[in-house]
Amino acid sequence: MNFEAINESLPLYFGGTLTTLKLLVVSLVAGLAVALPLGVMRASPKAWLSRPAWCFTYVIRGTPMLVQLFLIYYGLAQFEWMRESIFWLWFKSAWFCAMLAFAVNTCAYTTEIIAGAIKATHAGELEAARSMGMSRRTVLWRILLPSALRRALPAYSNEAIMMLHGTSLASVVTLVDLTGAAREMNSRFYLPFEAFVTAGVFYLALTFILVGAFRAAENRWLIHLKPRQ
Amino acid sequence: MLYDFLPNILSGMVITLSVGIASLLMALLLGLAGAAAKLSKSRWLVGIATLYTTVIRGVPDLVLMLLIFYGGQTLLNDLAPRLGFADAININPFVAGVMTIGFIFGAYLTETFRGAIMAIPAGQREAGIAYGMSIVQVFVRITLPQLVRFALPGFQNNWLVLVKSTALVSVIGLDDMMFRAGLAAGATREPFIFYTAAAILYLAITTVSILLLQMVGKRYSIGVKAAQL
Structure with a gap:
């Protein structure tokens, strides 16, 4: 282990951590905001509401995120109209x-x-x-969502951790996130072991922080469902 | 355009599937060993297995893959002269991919199998031993058939995630489906078409897997009454 090289690259890793966290927070917040109405649609007994939502989740969950990323980043650039539209500034x-x-x-x-x-x-809760005498809308906002979102918390914590690991793909499209920092350190010093183990330690630390945060959230909002000691 | 490259991409699909199946076999072995270790009475075995599942599940696949591919290579370069090999040994991306993915999903399958084994009442194993069966017979006749049934939902999830993470092996240079789609995209300057083709093929793999596993599930839950509300 060459600790000097690791020490010298630490600022790179801190910058990478910041990038990783930015990517994580923005995608989780945006994803959750859209998933809320889609989830209600998906659970609806009406086929014209639940089918489109099912279709969306089926296609996205059935293909690797790397393909989705390449489709957006490289794929859309194929089209002339895309490159001339105002969206090109973003894409x-x-x-x-x-x-x-x-x-x-x-x-x-x-x-x-x-x-x-x-x-x-x-x-029985809904009955x-x-x-x-609550209206359907009131039931949704006051009973169904508060109860369901709380119970979704444990599964959602898994999803957030998977997403933290998923952001490592950003390094494939030139962003310098934690994995990107490790790749840069590797190409600078040619010390792959040190570079990727350091990144692994950073990810592990972030994972533990996330797990701790979700545990605190469960203690706050899910305490009524905790098994009695 | 697409037709010229389709045979090439389809033969890449064979590589994707071989990586997937080879790493699944490795993951199954590691998963069974890990579950056995976690459920054993030895503190050492439990500790090692817990360390394995925690660290692996806390670090992104891509980082582990880069670590094994590049880090393993430098390790081999250091070792080869000492072991008497004149030339450096090169890690082939197929082997690195299978080892990494197998190692990672061994950790996930450990948890799946542990849960499944715990779902089988201990009395059944004790009864088997009381009838004079050996430990191997108890495992093959009593634990394994029920293990398959209980582990199947978790296993299906693990397998679907595994197949999708094989796409990452293209990043370290294995010419799988994703890699060949990328080559075709570069040659024709039509990335959207070729990445869409790759996405559809991945979707086909996941769809067929789900259908096959549903059949296996039916076979293994013969004689079990489905719980109904």
Whole structure:
């Protein structure tokens, strides 16, 4: 282990951590925001609502995120109209393409998680709400979503961790995230072992922080479902 | 355009599937060994298996793959002269890919198998031993058939994620489906078409896998009443 080289590259890794976190937060927030209505659609008994949502999650969950990223980053540049449209300002940047690909990907998985939690809601909860005279809209906002989103928390924490690891693909499209930092250190010093082990330690630390944060969130919002000691 | 390259991409699909199946075999062995270690009474074995599953599941696939491919190469370069080899040994991307993916998904399958084994009541194993069966017989006749049934949903998830992560092997230079789609995209300047083709082929692999595993699931849950609300 060459600790001197690692020490010298630490600023690179801190910059990479920042990039990784930015990518993670933006894609998780955007993905969750879109997944919420999609999840409600997916859980709906009406086929014209649930089918399109199913189709979206099926295609996204059935293909590798690397293909999705390449389709957005390299694929769209094929079209003349794309390169001349005003969207090109965004689509030519690796940042935007990576965030979009990650957000779409996490959105599909989150949609399934939310739909699963909604479907698993106890029928009595909703009957009780209806018999109290709440409208369907009120039941959705006051009973169904607060209850389902809480129960979705454990599965969502897995998704967030998968997404943290997924952001490592950003290094393939030239961004210098944590993995990109490791690749840069490797090409600078030719010390692959040190470079990638350091990145691994950083990812492990981030994973533990995420796990801790979700555990705290579960203690805050899911305490009523905790098994009694 | 697409037709000229399609045979090439389809033969890349064979490589993708071989990487997937080879690493699945390795992951199955590691998963069974890991589950056995985690459920054993030896503190050492439990500790090692826990370290394995925690570290592997806390670090992105891509980082581990780069570590094994580049780090393993420098390790071999250092070792080769000492072991008496005149030439440097080159790690082939296929082997690096299979080793990495097998190693990673061994950790995920460890958890899947552990959960499945714990779902089988211990009394059944004890009864088998009381009848005079050997430990191997108990495993083959009693644990394994039920293990398949209980592990199948988790296994399906693991396999689908595994197939999709084989796309990452193209990053370290294996000429799988993704790599060949990239080459065709570069040669024709039509990346959208070729990455879409790759996406459709991945979707076909996942769809066929789901259908096959559903059949296996039916076979192994003969005689089990489905729980109904």
